[in-house]
Amino acid sequence: MIFFATLTVLGVSVALCLVRAIKGPTPFDRILSISSIGTIIAIGISVHGFAFERPDFVDISLMYILLNFLGTIAILRYYKIKRKKSNVL
Amino acid sequence: MAKPNKDSLKTLSFITYFIILFVFWFILSGYLKTLLLFFGVISVLFVFWMSYRAKALEEDSLPLKIILRLPFYWIWLFKEIFKSGITTTALIWNGKYSPQLITVKASQKNRTGIANYANAITLTPGTVTIEVDKKTFLVHALSKKLSEDLQTDDMNKVITDLDR
Amino acid sequence: MSYNYIELITLILLAIGCFFILSGSLGLIKLPDVFSRIHAAGLIDTLGSGFIVLALIIYSGFSLLSLKLLLIPIFLIFTSPVTGHAIALFAHESGYKPKGKNKK
Numbered sequence: 294m295i296f297f298a299t300l301t302v303l304g305v306s307v308a309l310c311l312v313r314a315i316k317g318p319t320p321f322d323r324i325l326s327i328s329s330i331g332t333i334i335a336i337g338i339s340v341h342g343f344a345f346e347r348p349d350f351v352d353i354s355l356m357y358i359l360l361n362f363l364g365t366i367a368i369l370r371y372y373k374i375k376r377k378k379s380n381v382l
Numbered sequence: 383m384a385k386p387n388k389d390s391l392k393t394l395s396f397i398t399y400f401i402i403l404f405v406f407w408f409i410l411s412g413y414l415k416t417l418l419l420f421f422g423v424i425s426v427l428f429v430f431w432m433s434y435r436a437k438a439l440e441e442d443s444l445p446l447k448i449i450l451r452l453p454f455y456w457i458w459l460f461k462e463i464f465k466s467g468i469t470t471t472a473l474i475w476n477g478k479y480s481p482q483l484i485t486v487k488a489s490q491k492n493r494t495g496i497a498n499y500a501n502a503i504t505l506t507p508g509t510v511t512i513e514v515d516k517k518t519f520l521v522h523a524l525s526k527k528l529s530e531d532l533q534t535d536d537m538n539k540v541i542t543d544l545d546r
Numbered sequence: 547m548s549y550n551y552i553e554l555i556t557l558i559l560l561a562i563g564c565f566f567i568l569s570g571s572l573g574l575i576k577l578p579d580v581f582s583r584i585h586a587a588g589l590i591d592t593l594g595s596g597f598i599v600l601a602l603i604i605y606s607g608f609s610l611l612s613l614k615l616l617l618i619p620i621f622l623i624f625t626s627p628v629t630g631h632a633i634a635l636f637a638h639e640s641g642y643k644p645k646g647k648n649k650k
Contacts, residue, residue, distance in 0.1 A: 295553075295556065295557050295560055296560075298560075299560050299563075299564055299598070302564040302567070302568060303564070303567065305568065306567050306568050306570075306571040306590075307571075309568075309571040309572060309574065309575055310571050310574055312575055313574045313575055313583070319580055319637065319642060321580045321633055321636065321637040321640075321642070322580055322583065324633060325574075325580070325583055325584060325587050325633055326574055326583075326587075328587065328629055328633075329570070329571065329574060329586075329587045329590050329591075332590055332591055332595060332622070333567060333571075333590065333594075335618070336567075336594075336595050336598050336599070336618075339599075339602060339615065339618070340598065340602070343602055343605065343606070348606065348611050351611065351614050351615055351618075352410070352614070354618060355410075355614070355617060355618060355621065358618065358621050358622060358625065359621065359625075362621075362625040362628070362629060365629050365632075365633075366628075366629070366632065369632050369633065369636055372636060372640075409610065409613045409614055409617065410614070412610045463592050463593065464593070467566070467589060467592065467593040470573075470585055470586075470589055471566065471569050471589065474569050474570075474572060474573035474576060474577070474586065474589075475569060475572075477576070479577065479582065481578070481579075481581065481582050481644055481645060483644060500627075500631065501627040501628075501631075504588070504626075504627035504630050504631050505588070505592060505623065505626065505627045506588075507585050507588040507589045507592060507593070508585050508588075509585075510581065510584050510585065510588070510630055510631070510634050511631055511634070512581070512631075512634045512635060512638050513635060513638060520638075522581045522582075522584075522634065522644055524582060524585050
């Protein structure tokens with residue numbers, strides 16, 4: 294029962310992030326909120342696994358976090374303006 | 383231990399990397415049969431060969447000196463994250479934020495230390511490293527208290543002490 | 547009896563984690579510019595996920611599953627600062643200036 298309440302709160306937070314993703318003035322706002330949605334959903338997957346007593350979903354959640362990170366970095370590289378000064382990527 | 387030469391240090395760090403990869407494989411799979419363990423060793427060797435070929439294994443990529451002090455450092459870091467997280471949450475709810483830019487000087491010697499310090503600043507909610515220029519960071523802080531906490535140089539000293 | 551005890555601790559930790567995630571996504575809406583919103587995203591990544599995973603670990607007891615759950619915050623600790631720093635750097639290089647007073 295407590296897990297379903299947690300899932301409800303997570304859904305509300307995803308909706309709040311989605312407002313910023315639709316409204317956001319700059320592209321970086323959108324990237325940031327999509328990345329946050331990815332993190333919340335990855336946690337939600339493992340909570341969902343506990344709610345339905347199938348804890349195997351934790352593996353999917355791990356993969357989701359790594360793919361979320363890769364996707365964010367890939368989109369950021371697409372938006373990169375100046376190449377010269379960036380020494381991280 | 384009187385000055386270990388470079389080759390033996392490199393071998394030691396390779397062995398540590400192998401052990402870390404194998405423990406990671408075991409946590410993900412959880413099999414204990416002989417044949418499957420053998421397959422696990424083969425896949426770990428494959429990943430090892432790939433990262434060797436991509437030149438991801440250099441001298442300072444796995445610093446063995448700090449690996450024993452790492453748990454204490456992580457406990458300290460979690461405490462720090464918790465403290466500044468509560469400050470940031472209060473700022474979000476009561477709306478008294480005043481964002482500002484500050485510059486911070488780092489005193490670490492090698493690249494690993496500087497990357498560690500920049501990551502620690504970004505990881506604590508309320509402060510984000512925007513730009514790294516040699517040894518000065520441009521940091522964006524959410525309020526005046528958070529930026530003053532950073533300028534007391536506590537975090538810098540702890541991370542400099544990490545690879546004494 | 548002990549079962550209820552564990553469930554109570556799980557409930558409290560889940561509530562704390564939910565509170566942090568909710569206030570992080572509220573900050574994502576409320577704060578004024580990109581650089582400030584990165585702080586809110588960092589709050590979701592570190593404290594919110596940390597408390598919820600801690601609750602799940604305590605609920606499941608110690609086994610291989612809890613080690614697997616422990617990998618989630620470890621991955622997040624390694625990936626979250628890289629994402630935040632990359633977004634801040636590229637927004638700064640593209641010419642967006644943070645609001646508020648700038649003390650250089």
